[in-house]
Amino acid sequence: MGSLIEFVDLKVIFHMGGMQVVALRGVDLDLRRGEVLGVLGESGSGKTVLIHAAFRLLPENAKVSGKILYQGKDLLSMDRRRAMRLIGQNFSLIPQGFGALNPFLKSWLQISERPMEHFGVGKEEGHRRAEFLLGTMGINQPSRTANSYRHQLSGGMLQRVLVAMGASGPSQVVFLDEPTKGLDEGMKRLVVSLLKKARERSDAMMVVSHDLGFLEEVSDRICVMYCGDILEVSKVREFFVSPRHPYSSALLNSLPSRGLKPIEGEIPSMVSPPDGCRFSPRCRQRDARCANKRPPMKAVDDVMVRCFKYA
Ligand SMILES: Nc1ncnc2c1ncn2[C@@H]1O[C@H](COP(=O)(O)OP(=O)(O)OP(=O)(O)O)[C@@H](O)[C@H]1O
Ligand SMILES: [Mg+2]
Known part of the structure; x- marks a missing residue:
């Protein structure tokens, strides 16, 4: 297409x-x-x-x-x-x-x-x-x-x-x-x-x-945004079955049908957002790189994902 x-x-x-x-x-x-x-x-x-x-x-x-x-x-x-x-x-x-x-x-x-x-x-x-x-x-x-x-x-x-x-x-x-x-x-x-x-x-x-x-x-496809960044783009089925970005997983887990687990922490202020990955302060999988550097967008199979896990 x-x-x-x-x-x-x-x-x-x-x-x-x-x-x-x-x-x-x-x-x-x-x-x-x-x-x-x-x-x-x-x-x-x-x-x-x-x-x-x-x-x-x-x-x-x-x-x-x-x-x-x-x-x-x-x-x-x-x-x-x-x-x-x-x-x-x-x-x-x-x-x-x-x-x-x-x-x-x-x-x-x-x-x-x-x-x-x-x-x-x-x-x-x-x-x-x-x-x-x-x-x-x-x-x-x-x-x-x-x-x-x-x-x-x-x-x-x-x-x-x-x-x-x-x-x-x-x-x-x-x-x-x-x-x-x-x-x-x-x-x-x-x-x-x-x-x-x-x-x-x-x-x-x-x-x-x-x-x-x-x-x-x-x-047909889902694009996930967070604080001005696109974190993941994938085909709809793929997204709901195996989300790649930790934020995507957290969003899905917050659904009533999947346990209603709220995402920890707060959405950051857009006036002074985190420098690196904007989701990093709330991310359970963050490492030393995430707070300082914006992760690049990477193609993983058919999915585009912005996370150091895949970099
Ligand atoms: N005219 C404006 N002046 C200053 N900041 C703005 C203006 N319009 C939008 N913003 C800021 O830009 C950011 C993105 O806003 P946007 O309206 O696109 O959010 P959204 O994802 O559509 O949210 P919602 O789900 O609440 O509709 C926000 O931080 C908002 O405060
Ligand atoms: Mg809006």
């Missing part, structure tokens, strides 16, 4: 007054044609920053270096207007959280914004399509939801609006940032089935989630 998107040594540093946060530490990752790549990681690991970098949505205080190649073209060094056109025509996003919704726009306008802006869909058609999409999501009165503002809708309804935003236009690449957050089991099933349908129509998908069960069901 060829790469559709390649993240090459992507670094993102946020500057805030005198402080800086290295949100991505030099990420190398490819999204392959035909796949669903599941991205897993605790809060603050850089998952949303990774997606926002691909959409050129990062704020002014973010210093970005490296490359994001889409079909070989670098979206970061390209002229902004050209990049936004390419992104708008080819990528779609189910954003994380209701903050992504404009409080002054009705839902239908936000759902159909992308097809209206990039695919010549008119207002009436956009309105009709948004209602139709909402209707497929188990809403009794889709037209009422379509005509509501953010503050008028419940959490479950708003999450449906976010999902509809990502599903409203044709896309080569679909990015989903926590698409099942705050949804009950029934709605989660619906998102899984929508995702499977969207998969047939798109070239590749990147799905970010904390929900391991959900990622196991929908992903």
